[in-house]
Amino acid sequence: MRCWLFAGIWICSAAGLMGQTSREAYRQDYDAWREVHGNLERDAGSGGATLIPQVDRAAARVAAFGTNRAAYAKAAAQTAAQQRQILQAGTTRLSPDLAPPALAALVTGELQTVTKTITRFAEDRDRGIQQLRQSLERERDALAALNDAIQARQKAVTTTTAAGTALEQVRIRAAEMIGSETSALSQNSVQLEKETAAWAAYYEGLAKAIQLANAPPPPRVEVTTVAPRNDNGPGIPRARYVGAWTYPVSNGVFHGAQPEFVDLVVHDTNGHADGALFARFKLSGTATDPLVRFDFQGDFAAAPLQRFPLMTSEGTAGTIELIPGPAFNLLEVNFVADPRQGKINVGNFILVKK
Amino acid sequence: MCSASLAQTPDLTALEQTAQKRHVEWESQAKSLEERLARILPCDTRSSAAIAEVRALSDARLAALSDYMRAASSKAFAETAAARNLLSAEERRAVEASRERADAGQEQTAVDIQSDGLVQSINQRSSLQEPQKLLEQIAALIRQRTAESERQADVVEKTIPILRDLVAKFEARDAALQNESAAFEAERTRWSGYYSARQSRAQTECSITQIGAPGPGPARQPAKSPAKASGKAKQ
Numbered sequence: 001m002r003c004w005l006f007a008g009i010w011i012c013s014a015a016g017l018m019g020q021t022s023r024e025a026y027r028q029d030y031d032a033w034r035e036v037h038g039n040l041e042r043d044a045g046s047g048g049a050t051l052i053p054q055v056d057r058a059a060a061r062v063a064a065f066g067t068n069r070a071a072y073a074k075a076a077a078q079t080a081a082q083q084r085q086i087l088q089a090g091t092t093r094l095s096p097d098l099a100p101p102a103l104a105a106l107v108t109g110e111l112q113t114v115t116k117t118i119t120r121f122a123e124d125r126d127r128g129i130q131q132l133r134q135s136l137e138r139e140r141d142a143l144a145a146l147n148d149a150i151q152a153r154q155k156a157v158t159t160t161t162a163a164g165t166a167l168e169q170v171r172i173r174a175a176e177m178i179g180s181e182t183s184a185l186s187q188n189s190v191q192l193e194k195e196t197a198a199w200a201a202y203y204e205g206l207a208k209a210i211q212l213a214n215a216p217p218p219p220r221v222e223v224t225t226v227a228p229r230n231d232n233g234p235g236i237p238r239a240r241y242v243g244a245w246t247y248p249v250s251n252g253v254f255h256g257a258q259p260e261f262v263d264l265v266v267h268d269t270n271g272h273a274d275g276a277l278f279a280r281f282k283l284s285g286t287a288t289d290p291l292v293r294f295d296f297q298g299d300f301a302a303a304p305l306q307r308f309p310l311m312t313s314e315g316t317a318g319t320i321e322l323i324p325g326p327a328f329n330l331l332e333v334n335f336v337a338d339p340r341q342g343k344i345n346v347g348n349f350i351l352v353k354k
Numbered sequence: 355m356c357s358a359s360l361a362q363t364p365d366l367t368a369l370e371q372t373a374q375k376r377h378v379e380w381e382s383q384a385k386s387l388e389e390r391l392a393r394i395l396p397c398d399t400r401s402s403a404a405i406a407e408v409r410a411l412s413d414a415r416l417a418a419l420s421d422y423m424r425a426a427s428s429k430a431f432a433e434t435a436a437a438r439n440l441l442s443a444e445e446r447r448a449v450e451a452s453r454e455r456a457d458a459g460q461e462q463t464a465v466d467i468q469s470d471g472l473v474q475s476i477n478q479r480s481s482l483q484e485p486q487k488l489l490e491q492i493a494a495l496i497r498q499r500t501a502e503s504e505r506q507a508d509v510v511e512k513t514i515p516i517l518r519d520l521v522a523k524f525e526a527r528d529a530a531l532q533n534e535s536a537a538f539e540a541e542r543t544r545w546s547g548y549y550s551a552r553q554s555r556a557q558t559e560c561s562i563t564q565i566g567a568p569g570p571g572p573a574r575q576p577a578k579s580p581a582k583a584s585g586k587a588k589q
Contacts, residue, residue, distance in 0.1 A: 023450070027457075034464065041468045041489075044482055045475030080447065083440045091527070092366070092430040094534070098373050098419055106384065107548075113388070128562035135551075135558040142551035146544035153537035160530040167523040174516045181509050184502070191502070195495050202488040209481040 026068040032255070033061035044210055051210050053236070053304045053324050059203035060305070060323065060334065064255070064348075066196025074189035081182050087175035093164045096157070104150045111143040236304045240324040242268045245331050245351035247279070254349035257281040260290070264333060264351055266322070271300050273308060277320070277335070281344050288342035294335070296320050316340050329353040366429065369422040376418040380411035396559035405556055409549040416542045423538060427531050434524040441517045448514060451507035458500040465493045 037058040043051055114136050121133040247262035259281055266275035274297035280290045294316075298308035306322040318337030325332050330350055337345040387408050394401045469489050476482045 023453070030457075037468075039471060041471030041475055041482075043475075044472065044485075045478035076447075076450075080443070083436075083443050086433060086436040086440055091433055091524075092426055094423065094426050094531070095370050095373075098370070098377060098422065099538075102381075106381075110388070131562055132555070132558055135555040139548070139551040139555050142544070142548040146541070146548045149537070149541035149544040153534065153541050156530070156534040156537040160527070160534045163523070163527040163530040167520075167527045170516065170520045170523045174513070174520050177509070177513055177516060181506065181513075184506060188499075188502070188506075191495070191499050195492065195499070198488065198492045198495060202485055202492060205485040205488050206482070209479065209485050212481045 023072060026065055026072055029061065029065035029068050029255075033058060033065045036061045040206065044206060047210065049211065052207055055203050055207045055210070056303075056305045057323060057332070059200060059207075060321075062199045062203070063196060066192060066199060070189045070192040070196060073192055074186075077182070077185040077188060080185055084178050084182055087171055087178060091164065091167055091171060094157070094160060096161070099150075099153065099157070101154075104147070104154065107143060107147050107150060111140065111147055114140045114143060236324060238268050238300065241273065241300070241306055241322050241331065242266050244354040245333075246354050247349060248352050252349060254347075256346055256348050257284065257287070257344050259347070259349050262333070262349060262351060264331075268300065273298055273300050273306065275308075277310075277333070279347065281347070286342070287344045289344070292335075292344050292347065294318070294320075294337070310335060310337065312337055312340075312343075314340065314343070316343070316345070318345065325350055364421075364425045366422070366425055369418070369425050373415070373418040373422045376411070376415040380408070380415040383408045383411055391556070395565045396556065396563045397565055401556050401560070402553065405549065405553045409546075409553070412545055412549060416545060419538065420542070423535055427528075427535060430531055431528060434521070434528050437517075437521050437524045441514075441521050444510060444514060444517055448507070448510045451503065451510050455500070455503045455507050458496065458503050462493070462496050462500055465489065465496055469493060 036054065038054065040051065040054060040058060118133055118136045118140060121129050121136070124130070124133070243266060245262075245264040245266070247259045252259060259279055262277065262279040264275065264277045266273060274295070276295045277292070279292045281287070281292065283290050292312070294310045294312040296308040296310035300306060304324055308320050308322075310318045310320045312318065316337045318335060321332075321334040323332040323334065324330075329352055331353070332348075332350050334348045335346070337343075339345050387404060390404055391401055394404070469486070472482055472486050472489060476486060
């Protein structure tokens, strides 16, 4: 059962992860985890079952931290890969065939012809011929200017070609250097996910070890035909979940969307829980509807962390986790619903008993 | 953002093909222009029309070339912008990598402390040996990640100077492209000037000879035939 619980925390955290995350967010998760974790290992030597809720909370925190950080690493790797694509493709270079050298030869030939004709008419005093010569001189000047312009452009083309070649050399070098790193970067999130899974296994093992050490000696005769539904695990009374709960007016503790108010009611009928949550959050991100309303029900589990399926007022499915807080009148709530346009689908906060 | 701007760049291949087509069309007519003009009387309207036709083909060639160069420059400038963005991102990544290296060190220390605590507790509860093994595995994973973080941070640091050089090369290429575009525009103007001068010469040849001019009365016979003289000289 505990195995499912820890796996559930991990999967739930992954599924409930918001689309966007940041380094600051996962570092907050880290700090929260370390704070909740405290000195569990040292206390494990002498502590009893009362340590179990702390183990559960630490497991939930490290799962949130791990999944957030892996998602951040994955997003960072994807962004890097996208940005580095510029290095994979050859850079733009102008085609050299559009203004071939034959163009200059054509103009040069024409210039020579016109110049020869001018020379031929140089000594001719005929008025008409002089007019023609002047016209030819203007044409010669235009051709000479054109010839200069063609040479200037060809020089510019040579410079551009050299710049393009130099650019390509550096691009290829950068692509070779960064190319292998892009795949290494994408492996970071895989490594982090492994660590997150390892932490889940660790806390599960730690809780088992503590429970094992505190387990009463086995009864000599065990006649259990039906598993009691209301077995709530070691030392966690049902009253830690049941009742009316609210979000404190000031100094509320939350992670993610900030609640403005939350009303939660949990009923217990022979080990079967049913409840309703109504909340309003401060809008942020892509959410446009501040209200969240859902019902949930299910059997109380033999574990401190209670997890029930929920159904929102719009018919969206999800899960809610109820985790006893550090004090008797505190209850941590963690819910995740399927994403829906404009709706808040993830919440994590601590409520106080009314 | 960058990929979007690159995607909006016109099809360079199509523009290049159009420019090549216009070049071939102009070149075939331009090369034979003087030969054709030599066989037409100066005032024959076909003379002026032939020059005007080649000029139109020249304008079309230069316009197509201009479209191609503008599109190629636009694409090139977008590449440079993307390279600048990449450099900024990699510089940020270098900072990030160093922070991650520090984070990994912090996590390593935390796990070492946990491990020490657990070793002490095992003396009181042997059942904690199993979690101790799991914690050792986690410590190994973190050590592995720390080493990889350090390696990645080193690579990023070495990459930055290369990317700076790359951006400089992109900028040099862009400057060269801008110069080439300016040189092309200057040449374009000169081509226009040349065809104006050529058309002007044809008009002069007609005005001084009036050979082949339509209209009333016979054409005047000049003392010499400069049109043919200049035509022959060109051949």
